[in-house]
Amino acid sequence: MPISPRVLVTGGAGFIGSSVVRHLLEDPQVEVLNFDALTYAANLQSLQSCEANPRYRFQRGNICNPEALREVFSSFRPSHVLHLAAESHVDRSLHGPQAFIETNVMGTGILLQEARDYFQNLPTAEQESFRFLHVSTDEVFGSLGAEGFFQPDTPYDPSSPYSASKAASDHLVRAWGRSFGLPVLVSNCSNNYGPCQFPEKLIPLMITNAFEGKKLPVYGKGENIRDWLYVEDHARALWTIARHGQVGKTYLIGGEEEHTNLDVVQTICSILDAIAPHPDISNRCDLIEFVTDRPGHDFRYAIDSSATREELGWKPAESFETGLKKTIRWYLDNPDWLESVRSGAYRQWMEENYAWR
Numbered sequence: 516m517p518i519s520p521r522v523l524v525t526g527g528a529g530f531i532g533s534s535v536v537r538h539l540l541e542d543p544q545v546e547v548l549n550f551d552a553l554t555y556a557a558n559l560q561s562l563q564s565c566e567a568n569p570r571y572r573f574q575r576g577n578i579c580n581p582e583a584l585r586e587v588f589s590s591f592r593p594s595h596v597l598h599l600a601a602e603s604h605v606d607r608s609l610h611g612p613q614a615f616i617e618t619n620v621m622g623t624g625i626l627l628q629e630a631r632d633y634f635q636n637l638p639t640a641e642q643e644s645f646r647f648l649h650v651s652t653d654e655v656f657g658s659l660g661a662e663g664f665f666q667p668d669t670p671y672d673p674s675s676p677y678s679a680s681k682a683a684s685d686h687l688v689r690a691w692g693r694s695f696g697l698p699v700l701v702s703n704c705s706n707n708y709g710p711c712q713f714p715e716k717l718i719p720l721m722i723t724n725a726f727e728g729k730k731l732p733v734y735g736k737g738e739n740i741r742d743w744l745y746v747e748d749h750a751r752a753l754w755t756i757a758r759h760g761q762v763g764k765t766y767l768i769g770g771e772e773e774h775t776n777l778d779v780v781q782t783i784c785s786i787l788d789a790i791a792p793h794p795d796i797s798n799r800c801d802l803i804e805f806v807t808d809r810p811g812h813d814f815r816y817a818i819d820s821s822a823t824r825e826e827l828g829w830k831p832a833e834s835f836e837t838g839l840k841k842t843i844r845w846y847l848d849n850p851d852w853l854e855s856v857r858s859g860a861y862r863q864w865m866e867e868n869y870a871w872r
């Protein structure tokens with residue numbers, strides 16, 4: 516491990532990436548380069564607290580552009596790559612899968628090839644400490660029934676174009692490790708929530724809609740189950756894995772907080788009713804509307820992260836109860852952040868693609 520880690524974060528202007536960047540900069544030894552294409556999902560306001568930090572720099576760029584990546588590798592000379600850049604929303608992948616194949620599959624392949632060229636030309640001491648952590652999802656494993664947990668060796672069985680593209684990228688990463696000796700690690704994490712999440716995902720969508728007294732669209736009967744993890748706990752896990760994980764290994768990360776979607780939405784409603792009563796709606800649960808189910812909707816995700824917890828000593832700091840309260844408070848306190856992501860382009864996409872709601 517070099518004295519001062521130099522961390523290239525791809526997708527650092529997104530939800531989890533910005534939390535990772537903020538977490539890394541808490542260590543005064545760490546320098547960070549955030550490489551992000553600034554798609555609709557990015558928001559540089561999430562990184563306002565980092566802008567003046569001399570150990571932080573931002574480079575706008577696309578992981579599908581090998582020249583831009585080459586320039587970043589040669590000028591920044593990272594000791595670690597944390598690869599988060601991706602198209603991340605399942606519903607969008609149902610409406611337009613191509614972007615998911617381009618960024619998640621092609622982009623990851625291009626990044627791996629550039630990382631490999633860079634790695635092969637490093638001096639031996641720097642090669643020994645170099646790590647490439649690919650940040651992936653539990654959705655690659657497909658759907659669970661009422662029982663059981665995903666394990667590191669659970670066979671891949673992705674359901675959506677999003678999860679299929681992430682599965683493909685996981686395979687590419689492992690292949691670059693086995694075939695070319697790139698020191699790779701893979702993490703597969705459950706559903707994240709917390710500050711700075713784009714309000715197309717369940718929790719921020721429900722918080723913002725409920726606050727404003729809008730309908731709360733729950734897919735199917737709301738019985739699907741997700742395992743929720745507070746984003747800062749994920750960020751901490753990722754940096755722990757990148758520094759202390761074993762090369763070539765897969766680490767599962769989860770919150771051990773399984774909840775049905777209906778429970779999640781009802782809890783958000785009751786917290787908001789208590790801390791920010793609506794002038795005209797006494798019970799925000801009345802806003803819940805059961806809508807057409809998501810095609811190929813995975814029933815349940817649940818992660819067994821005990822191996823990660825035991826090997827690396829990581830565990831979540833937040834329970835779902837504490838994390839959700841913090842998250843709701845953050846959205847109430849940051850209307851400017853919300854307004855900035857509700858751009859014209861975002862609204863237009865929602866109108867075009869969610870008309871069926």
Ligand code: NAD
Pocket residue numbers: 525526527528529530531532550551552553554555556557558576577578579598599600601602603604618622650651652653681703704705706707708713
């Ligand atoms: P996000 O959509 O909030 O952010 C993605 C970021 O990647 C954005 O800043 C975007 O501008 C950038 N990006 C997209 N395409 C790019 C490209 N071609 N080149 C460079 N940058 C590009 O996503 P997120 O929720 O923060 O997820 C980050 C990563 O974590 C993804 O790889 C996702 O698959 C994985 N993950 C997410 C969750 C979750 O619950 N959100 C859970 C497990 C794993």
Ligand code: DAU
Pocket residue numbers: 603604605606651652653654704705706707715716717718720732733734735737739740741776809816
């Ligand atoms: O499991 C990890 C994955 O979690 C990540 O890899 C993805 O990037 C992330 O988007 C998330 O995927 P999900 O599809 O589980 O998250 P989403 O917030 O879209 O939906 C959560 C659940 O809520 C899911 O069962 C669908 C349901 N849902 C979602 C929305 C947006 C609704 O019922 N209504 C909605 O409006």
